[in-house]
Amino acid sequence: MSKQPDMxxxxxxxxxxTPRMYVSGFVASIVLTLTAYLLVVNHALSRRIxxxxxxxxxxxxxxxxxVFFLHLGRETKPRWKLAVFLFxxxxxxxxxxxxxxxxxxxxxxxxxxxxxxxxxNQAGF
Amino acid sequence: xxxxxxxxxxxDRTIAHAEADSKNIFGFWxxxxxxxxxxxxxxATYAVLHNNTFGGPPGSQLFSLPNVxxxxxxxLTSSFTCGLxxxxxxxxxxxxxxxWFAVTFVLGLVFLGLELTEFRHLDQTGNSWRRSGFLSSxxxxxxxxxxxxxxxxxxxAIMMLRVWRAGLTRANVRKLTMLSLFWHFLxxxxxxxxxxxxxxGAIGI
Numbered sequence: 001m002s003k004q005p006d007m008x009x010x011x012x013x014x015x016x017x018t019p020r021m022y023v024s025g026f027v028a029s030i031v032l033t034l035t036a037y038l039l040v041v042n043h044a045l046s047r048r049i050x051x052x053x054x055x056x057x058x059x060x061x062x063x064x065x066x067v068f069f070l071h072l073g074r075e076t077k078p079r080w081k082l083a084v085f086l087f088x089x090x091x092x093x094x095x096x097x098x099x100x101x102x103x104x105x106x107x108x109x110x111x112x113x114x115x116x117x118x119x120x121n122q123a124g125f
Numbered sequence: 126x127x128x129x130x131x132x133x134x135x136x137d138r139t140i141a142h143a144e145a146d147s148k149n150i151f152g153f154w155x156x157x158x159x160x161x162x163x164x165x166x167x168x169a170t171y172a173v174l175h176n177n178t179f180g181g182p183p184g185s186q187l188f189s190l191p192n193v194x195x196x197x198x199x200x201l202t203s204s205f206t207c208g209l210x211x212x213x214x215x216x217x218x219x220x221x222x223x224x225w226f227a228v229t230f231v232l233g234l235v236f237l238g239l240e241l242t243e244f245r246h247l248d249q250t251g252n253s254w255r256r257s258g259f260l261s262s263x264x265x266x267x268x269x270x271x272x273x274x275x276x277x278x279x280x281x282a283i284m285m286l287r288v289w290r291a292g293l294t295r296a297n298v299r300k301l302t303m304l305s306l307f308w309h310f311l312x313x314x315x316x317x318x319x320x321x322x323x324x325x326g327a328i329g330i
Contacts (some may be wrong), residue, residue, distance in 0.1 A: 092165040
């Protein structure tokens with residue numbers, strides 16, 4: 001009888017991790033951070049592969065921390081935490097890559113002098 | 126009332142409390158996700174402006190990577206100790222909670238100290254946020270993260286005081302859970318600052 005409330009609460013409470021999760025998350029993060037750092041400091045790879053490797057290591061660490069520290073994916077249905085997380089990821093990707101896309105395009109199509117002329121011709125600038 | 130009826134009533138109340146708490150924590154989760162969008166805006170600004178140095182030195186000449194690695198390891202370890210504190214909170218070990226949060230707090234202070242030293246050094250060598258678009262976006266992005274850390278540290282100090290005085294009450298454990306989510310989230314934002322600003326900056330992308 002005394003065990004029962006804990007069992008039921010653990011079904012509702014999805015924010016608890018286990019010591020093992022925290023330790024594996026921590027060790028993985030340290031290894032990933034040091035690998036990325038040493039690769040950059042020692043110029044171990046050619047420039048292109050180095051950039052790819054560093055970005056891949058960061059994304060791996062992002063997933064490791066979200067799973068092991070924020071305990072995403074441990075909730076039962078309906079998975080609202082996951083839904084908000086995925087929507088956030090989508091907005092972030094649109095915001096960052098959309099900005100870069102537009103600004104690179106602008107950079108490609110207009111010289112600084114053209115931009116100045118354009119802005120001077122617009123009322124209010 | 127019979128003994129089973131009392132026990133069943135107590136069980137109902139415990140379940141209701143657990144459900145209410147998990148709703149509160151979900152609300153905080155939604156806040157954290159919107160804060161990610163704020164940081165996405167600052168990252169996008171940095172990505173667009175990071176080559177606009179206005180004749181000044183680029184990031185590869187300004188940043189000291191060993192210093193940044195020390196910051197990263199301090200914050201990473203603090204995220205881990207924060208997790209240990211939460212585990213102790215669920216097991217109702219008050220002294221362990223206070224100890225692990227104290228360690229987290231000190232590591233957070235070390236991080237903040239290293240960051241402010243870097244900012245002061247940049248400012249003193251004539252590379253303040255007024256210098257160029259690159260440095261404006263750099264200080265805004267990294268400074269906003271530092272501001273979040275400062276808020277987190279103040280919150281942590283208040284929570285340690287509350288736990289020390291009132292113990293691990295239901296409300297306190299709920300707030301500690303939210304605080305730990307906030308702290309892990311700041312660590313995750315830092316991974317991207319470490320990679321995009323410092324490591325890719327050193328490569329000179």
